[in-house]
Amino acid sequence: MSSSSGADFSADFWEQAWQGDLGEASMRSLPPHPRVVEEVSDLPPGTALDVGxxxxxxxxxxxxxxxxxxxxxxxxxxxxxxxxxxxAAGLTEQVSWRVADATTWEPEQRYDLVLSCYAHAPMPQEEFYERLSDWVAPGGHLVLIGHRHHHDDRPEEASTTADRAAARFSPEVWETVTAEEHIRTLQKPDGTSVPLHDVIVHLRRRSPSNQCSDS
Structure with a gap:
């Protein structure tokens, strides 16, 4: 995916972004997305993969x-x-990091939780989400938080809706826990605020014995 006017979300794009203002903001300890915390709060801890x-x-x-x-x-x-x-948080033993292109990389295992929060790749957003879903273990959860963009500097394919994203997943395989959209205000490190139209989709992969059947 590419766009003649706006981000192409290539490796070079993201590397340059993180070397600029985005990297500076990250060092001021922006908090986790509140809906990520909310969506996983009742889940028993296990293995988690945060993509992007x-x-x-x-x-x-x-x-x-x-x-x-x-x-x-x-x-x-x-x-x-x-x-x-x-x-700085004393968590180096509890976490690990991997430089990888999620459009081609394949993990060595499936995870109890796969998360994508504001991650964009050079492919349509719903296709990207489907790719991540392959990495969820039976009985595991997929939590997707995306943008419903209204900006000229973002490719149309980078935007999604809750209904459109959730519709990509078969109810025979996936139970929809959450499919919502909300507008929230993010306070930036420089003191300014920006409204964000969030798309929140949370699905649980059914265990094989619990999958729907027509028989």
Whole structure:
């Protein structure tokens, strides 16, 4: 996916972004997304994979809640910030980091929780989400938080809706826990605020014995 006007979400794009203002903001300890914390609060801790983890706020929150958490990002600079934050929080033993392109990388295992929070790849957003779903273990959870963009500088394929994203997953295989949209205000480190139209989709992969059947 590419766009003649706006981000193409390539490795070079993200590396440059994290070396600039985005990297500086990450070092001021932006908190984890509140809906990530809310959606996983009732889940028993297990193995977690955060794809497109950026500076690692959600990975660290999962580790603090007892999860064995791995953060994957295409940007080595982002993970440099993440590792520094983990060290400052005393969580280096509970987390690990992997530089990888999630459009081609394949994990060695499935996870109890796969998370994507504001992660964009050079492919349509719903296709990206379907790819991540293959990494969820039976009985595990997939938590997706995306944008419903209204900006000219973002490719149309980077935007999604809760209904559109959830519809990509068969009810025979997936139980929909949450499919909602909310507008929230994010306070930036420089003191300014920005409204964000969040798309929140939380699904649970059914265990084989619990999958729906027409028979």
């Amino acid at each position: 983890c950026g500076a690692g706020a959600e990975v660290l929150a999962l580790a603090q809640a007892g999860w064995t958490a791995i953060g994957v990002d295409i940007s080595a600079q982002a993970l440099h910030h993440a590792a520094q934050r983990a060290e």
